Amino acid sequence: MTAKKVLIVEDDATLLRGLKDNFQANGYEVRTANDGQRGLAAILQEPPDLVLLDLMLPKINGYEICRAARARHLHTPIIILTAKTREEDIYRGLQLGADDYITKPFDIGDVVSRANALCDLDKACAEIGVRARHDK
Amino acid sequence: LQNGAEGVVVSLLPPGRDAEGAFVSLPAGASLPDWKLALSLKDQKLFDAATDQRIASYVWIGVLVVLAVIVLALLILRVIRRQMALTRLRNDLVANVTHELKTPLSGMRLLVDTLLNSEKLHEPTVREYLSLIAKENLRLSRLIDNFLAFSRMERNKYALDFHTVPAQAIVDGAAAAVQERFNASGCHFEVKSATNLPLVTADADAMVTAVVNLLDNAWKYSGEDKQITLRAASENGSVTFAVQDNGIGLSARDTKRVFKRFYQVDQSLSRSAGGCGLGLSIVKFIVMAHGGAVRVESEPGRGSRFSLVLPAKAAAKSGGREANKEGEVL
Numbered sequence: 001m002t003a004k005k006v007l008i009v010e011d012d013a014t015l016l017r018g019l020k021d022n023f024q025a026n027g028y029e030v031r032t033a034n035d036g037q038r039g040l041a042a043i044l045q046e047p048p049d050l051v052l053l054d055l056m057l058p059k060i061n062g063y064e065i066c067r068a069a070r071a072r073h074l075h076t077p078i079i080i081l082t083a084k085t086r087e088e089d090i091y092r093g094l095q096l097g098a099d100d101y102i103t104k105p106f107d108i109g110d111v112v113s114r115a116n117a118l119c120d121l122d123k124a125c126a127e128i129g130v131r132a133r134h135d136k
Numbered sequence: 137l138q139n140g141a142e143g144v145v146v147s148l149l150p151p152g153r154d155a156e157g158a159f160v161s162l163p164a165g166a167s168l169p170d171w172k173l174a175l176s177l178k179d180q181k182l183f184d185a186a187t188d189q190r191i192a193s194y195v196w197i198g199v200l201v202v203l204a205v206i207v208l209a210l211l212i213l214r215v216i217r218r219q220m221a222l223t224r225l226r227n228d229l230v231a232n233v234t235h236e237l238k239t240p241l242s243g244m245r246l247l248v249d250t251l252l253n254s255e256k257l258h259e260p261t262v263r264e265y266l267s268l269i270a271k272e273n274l275r276l277s278r279l280i281d282n283f284l285a286f287s288r289m290e291r292n293k294y295a296l297d298f299h300t301v302p303a304q305a306i307v308d309g310a311a312a313a314v315q316e317r318f319n320a321s322g323c324h325f326e327v328k329s330a331t332n333l334p335l336v337t338a339d340a341d342a343m344v345t346a347v348v349n350l351l352d353n354a355w356k357y358s359g360e361d362k363q364i365t366l367r368a369a370s371e372n373g374s375v376t377f378a379v380q381d382n383g384i385g386l387s388a389r390d391t392k393r394v395f396k397r398f399y400q401v402d403q404s405l406s407r408s409a410g411g412c413g414l415g416l417s418i419v420k421f422i423v424m425a426h427g428g429a430v431r432v433e434s435e436p437g438r439g440s441r442f443s444l445v446l447p448a449k450a451a452a453k454s455g456g457r458e459a460n461k462e463g464e465v466l
Contacts, residue, residue, distance in 0.1 A: 014243030014268045018250055021261075025254070056235070083238035086231065104242035108249050 003029040004119050005048040009039030009065065010081070011057050015104075019052060019081075022108050023115070036060030043069050047076050050119055052111070055082040055093065063096055070097035075131060077118040081106065143182055147174040159183070236279055240272040247272075271317075278352070285345065286414045289421050296339040296425055300449055303333040303375040305340055307368045310347035310377075318351070322360050329368035334448035336375055338426055343446070346422040347377050349415040350442045354381035357440070370448060374428075378443040386434035394432060395420040419444070 006028045010016045013034070020030050031048065033039035036057035043051060043065065051069075055062035066078055080093045083104040090101045100114050125131060147155055148164060148171060155161050155174030164171035177183045247265045251257065257265075288294040311327045318325035336343075347366070354364045363382040368375065386394060395416050420430050423444050434440035 012239055012243060014272055015239075015246060017268065018243065018246035018265075022246075022250060083235040083242065084231075085234070104238045105245040106242065108246055109253075 003027055004050065005029045005031070006050045006052060006115065007031045007033065007039070007042055007048040008052045009033045009036070009042075009057065009062070010052070010054045011035060012054070015054075015081075018108070019111075022112060023052075026112050026116075028115075034058075036062070036065055040065045040068055043074065043076065044072065047074055049076065049122070050115055051076055051078045052115070053078055053080050053098070055080060055084055055089070063092060066093065066096040066098055075122075077122050079111070079115060079118065081111065143178045145176045145178055147176065148172075149174055233283060237276065240276040240279070243272045244269050244276075278348075281345070282349070282414050282418060285418050289418065294421065294425070296342055296422075298337050298339055300335050300337055301340045303336050303368060303370070303377075303446070303448070304329060306336075306338065306343045306347060306377065307333075307366065309340065309344035310351060311366060313344065313348045314351045314355075318355070318362075318364065323355070323358075323362040323364065325362075326365045327367075328365060330370055332370070333368055334370050334375060336426075336446050337449050338446060339422075342422045343377075343426070343444075346419045346444060347379070349419045350377075350379040350444070353415055353442070354379050354383060354440070356383075357381065358383035363439075373448050373450070375446050375448050376443050377446075378441055380439065380441040382439040385436040385438050385440055386432065387436050391432050391434055395430060416442075 004027070006023050008016060008019050008023070008030060010019065010032070011034050016032055016034060020032055023030050028050075031042060033042050037059040039051075039053070039057065040060055042048075053062045053065060057065075060068075062080060062082065066080075069076065069078065077099045078097065079100040079102060080098045081102050081104065082089070082093075084090075085103045093101050099118055102111055102114065147158065148168075149155055149161075151170035153172075155172065155176060157180060158174035158176040160175040162173050164173050247269050251262065251265055285294065307327065307329045314325070317323075351364065351366065355362065358364065358381045361382075365378075365380045367378045367380070369378075370376075419442075423430050423446070426446055428444060428446040431443040431445065432440060433443075
């Protein structure tokens with residue numbers, strides 16, 4: 001069984017390190033990007049199985065990454081991980097195509113569980129030939 | 137029958153005669169039926185002039201009232217707009233503060249949880265995590281210090297404790313505060329201070345905060361290959377502390393606004409190192425409270441030089457330092 005591939009787009013070095021170590025420990029193959037430009041390029045070049053996405057990123061923000069990925073018909077599950085807790089931010093993120101929205105500080109067990117659930121859902125949908133989400 | 141006084145003519149008119157030019161005509165009473173009493177002016181122009189004057193005064197009053205209403209409306213509009221801008225700034229500040237506090241807190245929680253939950257972590261990884269937690273802790277402390285300083289500033293409660301201190305002590309304090317972070321790879325940090333820097337009358341802690349804020353800013357807005365220099369020199373009875381970087385620089389417009397509260401040149405860039413646009417406004421407040429001045433010279437894409445100028449204490453010299461660590465004497 002091949003390892004699930006996760007791309008973590010986060011500009012805070014400490015969070016990036018902690019997330020990377022935890023996802024690796026949970027059997028994921030991890031790629032990282034510390035700004036929005038690199039993150040979007042990584043998603044488009046080699047779509048991962050899951051994206052963990054911060055919103056306030058240098059160069060290109062997380063909303064734009066979500067919008068750009070969905071505009072190119074990429075159906076990779078995206079979990080937004082952010083300190084922005086306002087309802088309008090959550091609504092905007094989900095409307096732009098994110099599958100889940102988790103606010104910082106978070107429980108790492110919760111993040112990994114949700115990531116596993118989304119990957120499983122995506123895999124199950126692919127097996128029966130159904131898309132887990134619609135084009136935006 | 138006519139009787140004239142004060143330019144007014146009172147006429148008693150027999151029946152059948154009309155009073156020409158009378159402005160009032162009344163029946164004369166029961167004893168003189170059909171007779172009329174009429175009031176007219178000797179000179180009609182006087183009446184016209186008085187009327188014109190009255191009309192002019194009404195017109196002026198009307199114009200003034202309209203102007204006053206317009207001015208009042210503009211003032212109210214300005215107050216409302218200022219209030220709205222203030223509310224927006226306050227909301228943004230709350231959102232920014234929340235965001236900036238949560239980021240280091242999230243990092244610390246994630247690493248602590250990982251340390252607690254992982255049964256077999258290698259010793260170097262544990263030490264690395266602890267060092268990252270310490271770094272985030274320091275970052276959180278600096279943020280809180282800046283928020284508190286800003287809050288005290290806003291309430292005019294920022295009390296400075298002035299003493300006679302060597303200017304060199306301020307340079308040393310600021311350099312020591314950032315030394316560990318600035319010694320990281322990708323950052324070339326130099327301290328160049330002149331020999332015989334004079335004494336200054338200052339709150340040393342506050343001045344160190346001001347210089348550290350400039351250094352933090354230089355760090356924040358410089359790219360991956362950071363060249364940051366802290367200089368101190370004495371000239372014409374004053375001491376200049378200057379921080380130079382090779383960062384993104386400022387446009388002429390940004391240069392004018394950079395010391396304003398909440399102002400950030402590049403939100404996305406500043407985000408990567410934290411901050412709410414308060415650092416430079418705190419620097420300006422502290423330096424102005426010392427009777428000093430702040431200056432900024434910058435060129436977009438080439439970097440910035442922020443200078444703080446403090447008056448030196450007259451006729452007194454501190455020991456200073458022989459030369460900087462690079463051997464340069466300014």
